[in-house]
Amino acid sequence: MSYCSLSLLLGSLFIIGTLSYPAGSCDGYTALDEPRRNYLFTSSSIPGYPINTDVQRTNIWSESETPTTGYACGNVGGCCNYYVDIQVIYCSSGGFYVYKQVNNHPINYMGYVTYHRNCVAGSCGPLAECSTTKNGGCECVSGYKIPPTHLPTNESYGCQDINECAETANLCGPHSNCTNLPGAYNCSCLEGFAPSDPALALNPSRNPCTDVNECVEIEKVCGGFGVCTNTPGNYTCTCYKGYKPDGPFNCQDIDECADTPGLCGLHSVCTNAPGTFHCSCVEGYFSSTGVLWETDVTVCDSVDDIIASIVPPEGQSKEMYFLYQMNQQLRENPDIVLSEGSVTNSLSTALKVSGVGGISAQQASTGQVWSGAGKDGGESGSVVLKISELLVNALVDPSQGQVNKTIQTPELDISLQVIEANSTDTSSLSARGNTMDINLQALARNNNGTASAVFLTVSGMESLLGASFLQTENHTEMLSDVITATLPKINHTQLSEPVNFTMHHKRRLAEPGLMTCVYWKDRGVEYGNGTEGKMRHWSVDGCWVVFSDENYTVCSCSHLSTFALIMQTGETVSEDNPFLEWVNRMCVIVGLVFFALAILTFLLCSWNPKINNTARLHLCLCLFLSHLLLLLDYTYITHKLVCSIMAGLLHFLVVASFLWMLLEALQLYLLVQRLSRIQVIQRDGLQKKYLYLIGYGIPLVIVGVSAAVKQDGYGGTKVCWLKPEQYFTWAVLGPVCTVLALNWILFCVTIWSLRPTLANMKSDVSQSKDTRLIIFKILAQFVILGCTWVLGFFQSTMVFKYLFIVLNSQQGTFLYIVHCLFNKEVRDEYRKWLGCSSSSSTPDSMKGAPSVSEDLDKAGK
The missing domain is CATH 2.60.220.50 (Chondroitinase Ac; Chain A, domain 3)
Incomplete structure (x- = not known):
């Protein structure tokens, strides 16, 4: 049965609140949460709208929450509006509204309908969410919308992606690509373009795409052998002279010769x-x-x-x-x-x-x-x-x-x-x-x-x-x-x-x-x-x-x-100097004689227990043997094995001699220090075991290491000595230079310690003689301690050569005079040996000449 007549009456809606209904008015109603029942869905252009789903609730009201005019469409083959008075009640317990006719509807099977008011996630379905501004209704998430031809179902509200790139022309600005994404879109610059500020995101108005100058931004963009010309979004390469293109952006050398x-x-x-x-x-x-x-x-x-x-x-x-x-x-x-x-x-x-x-x-x-x-x-x-x-x-x-x-x-x-x-x-x-x-x-x-x-x-x-x-x-x-x-x-x-x-x-x-x-x-x-x-x-x-x-x-x-x-x-032309050679040989022979006398004196004479002659004796022995070997050195130069043995022995004796010089200088310094503190001297010097360990142990180690490092380092063609190869001579120069430096220091410190005594000496005749004698002994001690060996570093002039030969060859002479001949006890021993009277054998200048220890003892007093 169809109704084709139209009646449109305006009336007043009587809105009755929850308190206007009797208790229990909401009983029997159930909140419906299907997406199609959401009150914001008003797409009436869909064919077949509205849909019959319930016997007593066959149609959907199109009024708002507080309608002023009520009308309904019946599914009778056409849309006929009928005037109705509607009362509405909000059922807070279920979160829904109930629309109720006040007067009888002309179509008695048209009753009332319900729609949900409280929005939950399940009420909207996927891609939709509860609106915070539309009274609890559902709306599509950002980037989605309901198309005009789509109808929500019980499972989905019907939101579909919005293609912003298609709907909005030039959305990303010039020289860019717009890419649609589910619920969003992405902007990117075309090849050859980039955002004005690469550190920020692309923005059509604030950070648009601009041309990239590849010629400036990319090093050797043309391969290093061409000229780069920038164009909008691209560049071109022009090869240098002598090069030809190898692809669009590279140049290769032309082989003109081929x-x-x-x-x-x-x-x-x-x-x-x-x-x-x-x-x-x-x-x-x-x-x-x-x-x-x-x-x-x-x-x-x-x-x-x-x-x-x-x-x-x-x-x-x-x-x-x-x-x-x-x-x-x-x-x-x-x-x-x-x-x-x-x-x-x-x-x-x-x-x-x-x-x-x-x-x-x-x-x-x-x-x-x-x-x-x-x-x-x-x-x-x-x-x-x-x-x-x-x-x-x-x-x-x-x-x-x-x-x-x-x-x-x-x-x-x-x-x-x-x-x-x-x-x-x-x-x-x-x-x-x-x-x-x-x-x-x-x-x-x-x-x-x-x-x-x-x-x-x-x-x-x-x-x-x-x-x-x-x-x-x-x-x-x-x-x-x-x-x-x-x-x-x-x-x-x-x-x-x-x-x-x-x-x-x-x-x-x-x-x-x-x-x-x-x-x-x-x-x-x-x-x-x-x-x-x-x-x-x-x-x-x-x-x-x-x-x-x-x-x-x-x-x-x-x-x-x-x-x-x-x-x-x-090869240096030999400058033979026969006189120099003769002086050297004579001085060495004289020195050997006095070395022998000193050695015999130290061994055979009776000495004061306070005097320790160990260092002096072994200094004489080492120097005597080394000088003797130097005299015989030329004799064995043609015998390779004997020459090597002599060179090694000479190395040992020279190093030992300088170490005994150092020990003598050290003992002299210690003696002066004890006297300055007014200590009673029981016996001067170090213990013998320490003297032997230093005087012979160190040279033995030096020679042993040298021979092990360079087995063929001893010998020669002119003298039996260390070969001047690979710094091997430092095996002797090192110890010699060290001892010379220490002896100079010890000698100077010793003389400095004696300066008060030397300064306070009286000027009478007797005391003057003592002063001259002490000065002589000081100078002699300078030679005995080997300080004059520094002249060996200054052999460029003839004067230094003569001084070096004379002074250093006579170490034994000075040692014998100072420590033997000037010693009263030794002179007495000589008198007994020679059987001579004191008056006839001893010069006046030698009578009562004190020894070095006696001089120092006197100085201490």
Whole structure:
């Protein structure tokens, strides 16, 4: 049955609150929580709306919570509105409203309906949530909505994703991509674009996408061999000259030498290099334009033809003119960079022309063989050295950064190193077995973080710069290659520490002579105009030998010159001085006599128990034996085994002698200290067991360790002594220097302790005699304690040689006079032995002469 008539009546809604209903009015009602019953769902455009679900609640009210007009749609084939009076009650216990007709509805089966008011998660379903602003109704979560054609079901409220990217044009701004996500969207910049501030999120208005300048942002974006041009969202690369494209954003080198055969012409070598190529001439030919190659201009001419065509100035050879011209061209172009081929060809040509690199066919045929070796005062060698320095400097390309390069030819060996800031490379360069150790890091700190060094060895240079250029009267021999060290293309060349050179000998030395580290010194030469220098020679200034053996020598130099640094060795010409030898032998023999007298006196005479002669006795024994062995040393030089044994025994005796000198100085100091404290002396000196342990134990250990470390370290060809190899002589120099230093200190402290006594001596005649005697004993004690051995370090003058021989050979003489002859008890013993009267045998000056202990005892009083 259908009702097609429409009645629209307005009336007043009588709203009756919960208190207007009788008790129990909400009984029998159940809160419904299906999503379709939510009161906010009002999509009446869905076909078939409303839906019949309950017999007594067939329709859904479309009123709000407090309706002013009530109407209902009946499912009768059409929508007919009927005026109804509605009362509503809120059932708080269930959280729902009950709508009740006041008057009878024209359609009696249309009753009332309910919808839920209290919102819980289960009432909204997935992708929906309870609204906090719409009276408890459900609403879709952010990014979702209910489409017009969708109807909630009992399971879902019907929320679907909002495609913001499709609904809002240019949502993310220009040069961007919008990507829809479930419940959200994401913005990203197109390739080649980025947010203005990469640290912040993309925002169309505050942080939009802007173009990325790849040419600035990306290092070597074109591979390092092209020019980058930025475009909106992209960039392009244009290859450098000498490179070709290899893909859209890379460039590769063009091998001109392979692409164009014969590019450099006849008698030449083409060498490909990154972005370019280099031409150089083959052996025996040289560039027509000198050291600089000009493309399409330079040709390679025969060196012989070049020399033959030269018309030199008067007084100058063709070869020297050629060398000066090459040097001049290099000096006029200090910043040029030459290829390895050009450097080796130019230097080989210079060596050949100078006579080092061989004789040309034309020179041989015409008989015009020129050699500057020693005939031109070293001029040719100086020019070649300068050329070689300038050529190796031209190998350094400041734009290349850090470089380690080695170039080797039959005549040359070049080692080049360039370091940059914070480099950890060890600055050690090697050339033909020779090495150079230099602190390039320190130089780099003074040169904007960059430093370079070149180490060069040229074979045959000694033919131009021979050992004869060393100003000495000795016989000389060039024992190493001539080497050159330089610091190319840096401003501050001041060395922070010496440079060490290790140079291998050209032959193994059986007997090393005087090794001398020298460098080529050239003054007054004006290259380019043929002016001869006045000073060209090997010099030792600023260079010294650090270590040497039969195979190599280590030299240390405080400077790097522009010339060669070489090692020179030679045997010193013996300066025989028969008189000096005779004086030495006579003094030693006299000293041995007095040593023997002192030894016999210490052993056979009766001594005061207070006096301890142990140190003096063994000092005499050691010095006596060592002096005796030195006299007999030359006799056994040809017997290798006997000579080695004598050298070891002599080593032991010398060290022991100095240690007994130290013990004697120590006992003298202790005696003076006791007297100054006015102590009763029972017996002076240390106990014998300590004296023997120090006097012989330490030398035994030193000799034992030395022999174990270097078994063949004893012997020689001139004297039976320690071989001067690998610092072996320090096995004796170390103890000797230590004892000398200590004895000087002890002697000075002892004299200082006696100064009050010496200052208060009376001036009468008797006391003056005592004073002179005490002064003599002090001076004699200075010799006895070995303090005069320091003269051995000053043997450059003849006076010191004589003083050293006389004083040190007479230690026994002074020891005998002071400790034996001046001792009254000893003199009495002598009288008994000789059977002579006191008056006839003893001079007046010797009567009553006190011993050293008596002198000190008197001084103490």
